Amino acid sequence: MFNAADYPDLLVGLHAADDAAVYRLDDKQAIVTTTDFFPPVVDDPYDFGAIAAANALSDIYAMGGKPLYAINLVAFPSDLDLTYLRSILRGGAEKVAEAGAVIAGGHSVNDKEPKYGLAVTGTVELSSIKTKGGSEPGEVLILTKPLGTGVVTTALKQEKARSEDVAVAIESMKTLNSKAAEAAEAANVKSMTDITGFGLLGHAHEMAHLGNVNFRLYLRALPWLPGAVDNGKNGAFPGGMANNLNYFSPWVMFESGVTTLMQDMLWTPETSGGLLAAVPESKVSDFLDILPGAAIVGEVLPGDGHIEVVDSTG
Incomplete structure (x- = not known):
């Protein structure tokens, strides 16, 4: 219409x-x-x-x-x-x-x-204007908040979460992405998205697909909220995790060292997550000068929308 x-x-x-x-x-x-x-x-x-x-x-x-x-x-x-x-x-x-x-x-x-x-x-x-498309091979992937809100809040509903872990997750979810956006502008970022209901892998695929590139994510470089992985070990996964896995899995490849637990963590929806930005390599220091707590979590490669998760720090 x-x-x-x-x-x-x-x-x-x-x-x-x-x-x-x-x-x-x-x-x-x-x-x-x-x-x-x-x-x-x-x-x-x-x-x-x-x-x-x-x-x-x-x-x-x-x-x-x-x-x-x-x-x-x-x-x-x-x-x-x-x-x-x-x-x-x-x-x-x-x-x-x-x-x-x-x-x-x-x-x-x-x-x-x-x-x-x-x-x-x-x-x-x-x-x-930033969009999900527009990432280019050679750019560096930066994530501005730790992952794990989905498993921590699910554990809270199950009355299994530690109060101190919940408090940290709440502060993370309440934090505006304004400073992250400022860093992205200073670093001439053209492509980024926020990590929410589709989880890291779903939103990463959206960026890679629309940019006609591939992403390589470094598992051991990904930041996690306190207690997140422990809650995952206890099975505190929201229903959206399975939905994301079923929908996006044809586009995602895991290196052999990536455990099923960590795969599930990466499929899990986030609430008020950080920004995932594709940053020109020459501008990474400009980004981190403004937001030093952000993490380098991957790289952009030539491709067609696939995501590769490797068991390394990069």
């Missing part, structure tokens, strides 16, 4: 599976729009609101943009104490304010399970 050729100012839309829509305003600037919401992943309603907001804002950063305003999206049971909703909204509002944006309104519906998120609008300079 919506032919891309009929909408030349819609630079990124349904024709491109990317993190947000991008619509050109003039010869310098574009609007970036995205939305995301989900049920609680942690117990505390304030933390849930902050995490959901950071997760929604992340898509703006992944496109190279800066958020302007957000609209609350709320599903809430009519028989649940409104104190919980107020805490969720406060967590979201304070995270949006931290991003330098503003809550401009919202919409709520009655639902048996709470859900919260945002529709976010931002701006991006045309010269700064």
